[in-house]
Amino acid sequence: MYELIQAAEHSYYIQSPAKIGVVRTGEKGVFLIDSGNDKDAGKKVKKILDAQGWTLEAVFNTHSHADHIGGNRYLQMQTGCHVYAPGVERDFTEHPILEPSYLYGGYPPKELRHKFLMAQGSEAAPLTPEVLPEGWEMIPLPGHSFDMTGFRTPDGVVYLADCLSGEEALAKYQISFLVDVEAYLNTLETVKAMNAKLFIPSHADPVEDIAPLAQLNIDKVREIADRIVDICADGAGFEQILQELFDVYELTMTYEQHALVGSTVRSYLAWLTQAGRLQSRIEKNRLIWKHSAGE
16 A cells, blocks of 8 residues: 556556555656545655655645545645645635535534545645646546546546546445536546546556446446435435435445435435436425336
């Protein structure tokens, strides 16, 4: 763990719980793609860079989830590097209380205010094409997060952040975190058609052909959507839907999983309702979802 692996002439990644991209520009200057989960991750990253004699110029955050921005603050304080984050991800990066608050739907209880859901805040500037090194390309990857962004480097490596999960992770966790199901499916279709020297997802093994894994993630989204529609055959409230999904997929309920999977299920319900597969209404002071005509 925390091993530096070369992917191409100038592109590397650090093998860690959420892979961290490292791209050289010149003899000593490097840019990071994400920074790990916390201060300890930041320390390990800096140790790797120091061992190579590299100077950290900036961190480009793909999105604002804690396991991608947790090392920002330490690296900023130690090196004075710039941090950039795309769109609304910048607000979450600077004000990380927004993450558990968003998941919970109110001020989060202490069970959700920890480093896995709430990183230390760090100063961040807007991530735009103008701040990227020459030859880099930003790749919009919305769906898992609001404005998640990937990168293509000049030597043909594509860093895909969290836009898809590996086969083992899908089998273990089943329901991947999403904020926008329609955007996520569109992102996966776009990624499926891409070509690159190497694709590096944050939570899956690097591959030369990303299409099979993208399709696997698409199939899982559609499977979950169908299960939700089935659960709602006779009308169901949110907690019933969530409980039945946990039972079907043999998941273990915790505060964190209730927040993460619960937020994702709400996103599915919004998408399915908008698509006309479900209808929502208030009955006896309960919000319920039920099959639309034709389902």
